[in-house]
Amino acid sequence: MREPRLSRMLLEAFRALDEEVEAALRDRGLDLRPTQARALLLVDRTGTRLTELALRARLTKQRMMQVVDELEGAGLLRRAPDPTDARAKVVKPTARGLRSRAEVRRAMASVESRVRRQLGERRFRSLTAALVELTGGRI
Amino acid sequence: MREPRLSRMLLEAFRALDEEVEAALRDRGLDLRPTQARALLLVDRTGTRLTELALRARLTKQRMMQVVDELEGAGLLRRAPDPTDARAKVVKPTARGLRSRAEVRRAMASVESRVRRQLGERRFRSLTAALVELTGGRI
């Protein structure tokens, strides 16, 4: 490679892992794109507001609405009125959504263990520690 | 954070660095987006074919053409016929392009040194080594 830059490597590593997660999801029969999968993980069992989801995912609420729309269309999430605030709604997982979420967790965990084995425990920890430091509180 | 996943951290770290590079470029008076900056670095002084650029950047040639179009419009690159192959053209930096490229190199290098200082030499090396291993030849 001609210009092996750190940011480039981070992007490639992200893409590689992202594709791996997507493939793992497909293997489990889930047709979810990584953004959808990540959003699914952020929803509390008891229901979470859209705005809160957007904050957690660091997306605009408009974008999060699109993602929730998709997941609602897929029957994995549903919206219910928030009893404590007439403006708001809460997003909840459906029964299918809960099952899918468990699959997503397993898929992500399996990829992550694969990486952990590839690097070895010590280097894996070192990698995540470095990333935490680089992102400095963004995550 | 609720679900601190490796792929998420990689993405956030990439974005953080990318924004930092973009800001560093703006500080130097260059209005280049990171994709354009990276492409600019890939062009040989003596000229490089579009297809070769696409390969180096791991983009489709169609996308690379768009990026080169933008950089040509900005007066940083120009296309010349390839004397050895009548189908082909070579993309070359203009004089301004060469100067901009040097600025890009400095901007990227400065961000990378900042990270290097932040992490310390040992952990920086460990990070890049882990990323190389994760991307496994993609870079």
Place this chain on the structure above:
DNA sequence: TTGATTGGTCAAGGAGCTTGACGAGCTACG
């Protein structure tokens, strides 16, 4: 020589994200 391949290009579109605006409901403060 001719069939397959390569280099650049045009066209169209999709994924993922953003900004802007807005109505309905909530909250704080005079």
Place this chain on the structure above:
DNA sequence: CGTAGCTCGTCAAGCTCCTTGACCAATCAA
């Protein structure tokens, strides 16, 4: 209390980055 300002979800539009598909002209391989 009243009202000014804010928050929640939403609609609309558009941008960036990238992709797929189709072509033609030039080159290469048989």
